[in-house]
Amino acid sequence: MYPSYPYYGSEVQCKQVPITFPPQKQDRQPGIESIMTPQPIAENPFYKGSGKLANKIAVVTGGDSGIGRAVSIAFAKEGADVSVIYYNEHQDAADTKKRIEQLGRRCLLVSADLKEEEACKYAIEKTVETFGGVDVLVNNHGVQFPQKSILDISQQQLEFTFRTNIFSFFYLIKAALPHMREGSSIINTASVTAYRGEKTLLDYSSTKGAIVSFTRSLSLNLADRKIRVNGVAPGPIWTPLIPASFAPERVKHFGVEVPMKRAGQPFELAPAYVYLASDDSSYVSGQILHVGGGEMVES
Numbered sequence: 489m490y491p492s493y494p495y496y497g498s499e500v501q502c503k504q505v506p507i508t509f510p511p512q513k514q515d516r517q518p519g520i521e522s523i524m525t526p527q528p529i530a531e532n533p534f535y536k537g538s539g540k541l542a543n544k545i546a547v548v549t550g551g552d553s554g555i556g557r558a559v560s561i562a563f564a565k566e567g568a569d570v571s572v573i574y575y576n577e578h579q580d581a582a583d584t585k586k587r588i589e590q591l592g593r594r595c596l597l598v599s600a601d602l603k604e605e606e607a608c609k610y611a612i613e614k615t616v617e618t619f620g621g622v623d624v625l626v627n628n629h630g631v632q633f634p635q636k637s638i639l640d641i642s643q644q645q646l647e648f649t650f651r652t653n654i655f656s657f658f659y660l661i662k663a664a665l666p667h668m669r670e671g672s673s674i675i676n677t678a679s680v681t682a683y684r685g686e687k688t689l690l691d692y693s694s695t696k697g698a699i700v701s702f703t704r705s706l707s708l709n710l711a712d713r714k715i716r717v718n719g720v721a722p723g724p725i726w727t728p729l730i731p732a733s734f735a736p737e738r739v740k741h742f743g744v745e746v747p748m749k750r751a752g753q754p755f756e757l758a759p760a761y762v763y764l765a766s767d768d769s770s771y772v773s774g775q776i777l778h779v780g781g782g783e784m785v786e787s
Contacts, residue, residue, distance in 0.1 A: 505529065507750045509726070511736030517631045519728025521553035521580045528726045529753040530558040531587070537565035540766035544568040545619040547612070547664065549602060549656075550629035552581035554727030555677065558754035559626060559761045560595075561587055566762055568624070569594040571615040575601065575629070580728075594619070602629060603651040608659035612667070622667045624765045627657045627699075628677040632692035632733050646691050653695035657702065670714040675764045676703045678721040678776055683785035696721075700776055707774030716773040718764045723780025726751045747782030 510525050521527060546563045550556035551572035560570045561584070570588055572595060574581045581597045588595040596618045600607040615622060630653045635641050657676060664674075681689055682696035699719065707717035724743035730751075731739050743751025760777045763769050778785060 505750060505753055506726075508740055508744065509742060509751075511740045512731045513736050513739070514728065514732040517633070517729070517732050518550070518575065518577075518629070519553070519730075519732030520577055521557070521728045522583065524726075524728060524731060528554060528557075528728075529755050530554075531561050532755045532758075535562065535565060535755075535759070537562075537567060540566040540762060540768065541624070542567035544623040544765075545571070545615070545621050546624040546626065546765065547571045547573060547615055547622055547660075548626040548628060549573045549660065550677075551626075552577045552584050554729065555722065555725060555754045555757055556626070556628045557584045558758040559628065560584055561591070562755075562758035562762050563624070563765065564588040564591040564593040564595075566766070567593070568765075569596075569619055571596040571598060571611075571619065573598045573600055573602070573611045573629075575599065577728075602656035602660065603648070605659040605662075608656060609663045612660065612663035616667050621669070622664045622672070623669070624673050624675070625660065625664045625668070626675045626677070626761060626765075627660055628675075629653075629656070630677065630692075630695070630729070632689055632729060634688040634733060635690065636688060638690055641691055649691040650695055653692065654698045654702065657699065661706070665715075668715055671767075672715045673765045673769075674706070674710075674715065674717045675761055676717070676719040678703070678719045680721055680723045680778070680780050680783060680785060682721060684783075703776065704774045711773065716764075716769065718769070718772060718774065719776045720757060720760050720764070721776050721778050721780070721785075722752065722757055723778075723783055724751045725757065726753055743781065746780060750781065752779065752781055
């Protein structure tokens with residue numbers, strides 16, 4: 489089911505944004521984009537870059553698919569070379585790299601388990617070895633495992649979620665900071681669940697709340713170094729994490745609860761990351777941008 493109007497561009501030139509989705513389920517986290525129906529829309533073909541990130545080096549975790557892919561493509565359109573760090577979704581990563589290179593920018597793919605500090609160090613070292621530094625670090629990866637009760641959350645799940653969703657942010661920033669200069673930018677992906685909660689995502693929502701607090705505190709810590717730290721809090725966005733997390737019937741109606749009555753597409757978040765990565769936001773730090781289909785939350 490689609491809106492009665494094309495969301496952007498003409499019906500011939502562009503995809504329409506779906507309101508509901510075919511029921512589907514993936515049995516692995518964080519999910520594979522290439523087997524989703526329909527596949528997320530990573531790129532607005534009418535988005536034209538203006539050199540806002542010319543010759544910058546950007547690191548985007550989870551850049552193989554979903555929000556990370558959209559951000560990586562938008563960064564490339566703005567003139568950045570991109571290091572895409574991902575888990576093991578090799579075909580998705582290759583598709584992202586192909587598009588970045590079609591746009592005339594360089595792309596490095598690094599497969600790494602970011603729960604481990606040594607893997608985070610390795611990913612940054614490969615980036616610096618290839619490109620010479622880090623100007624923008626986007627911590628965007630994450631997992632979620634819905635449970636009906638806190639009693640169902642095992643110690644293993646709790647530790648896995650925290651190590652993936654927040655420990656790794658510490659590890660990556662520690663590894664990247666020695667290579668970041670004055671004017672660099674760190675962007676952390678939080679979530680609307682940090683503000684309104686989600687009854688089946690207790691551990692996930694907790695990590696997202698931690699990301700918000702971490703972002704605010706780190707912005708103060710790095711202010712003297714003139715490195716800005718901000719975040720984006722997406723609402724319901726159609727990414728591989730959705731069919732990899734929820735039951736098919738919930739997937740079918742994913743996102744219809746927000747005022748705009750539909751899930752967002754990854755390309756609709758990308759300009760927020762471009763803004764926070766570029767000098768357009770030179771007087772912005774410690775802030776969270778909300779991209780949530782009209783849902784209003786207390787910041």
